[in-house]
Amino acid sequence: EFKTDNPDRGTWNYFSLFQAAYGLLGKYIQEATHSPVEDATVSMQIYREWVMTGSTQKARTKLTKMRNERLFPRRPANPLHIDGVCGAKYRPEKCICGQKTALDNE
DSSP states (O other): OOEEEETTTTEEEEOOHHHHIIIIIOOOOSSSSOOHHHHHHHHHHHIIIIITTTOHHHHHHHHHHHHHTTOSOOOOOOOSEETTEEOOTTOGGGOSSOOOOGGGGO
């Protein structure tokens, strides 16, 4: 529902759920870890408050203005290590497990 025209490329730019939640609900989501439950809850709240009320165009205008004015916060970096588990498959310099990374196979 929430997209904006990109005239330079002749395509659409879509807003992430992170951006829509911040811009339309004033909520920060996915701060520590990704939660599908949180995603679903926020998606339904946006649907109820903006889509079902017929305010889609108003939401699109608000999000586009926020993007153009660079008002969206930066997303928190995804941690490469969670509870001692290495997640540095594409970042060999950050690897803590010593196994081959995806870049080792190139």
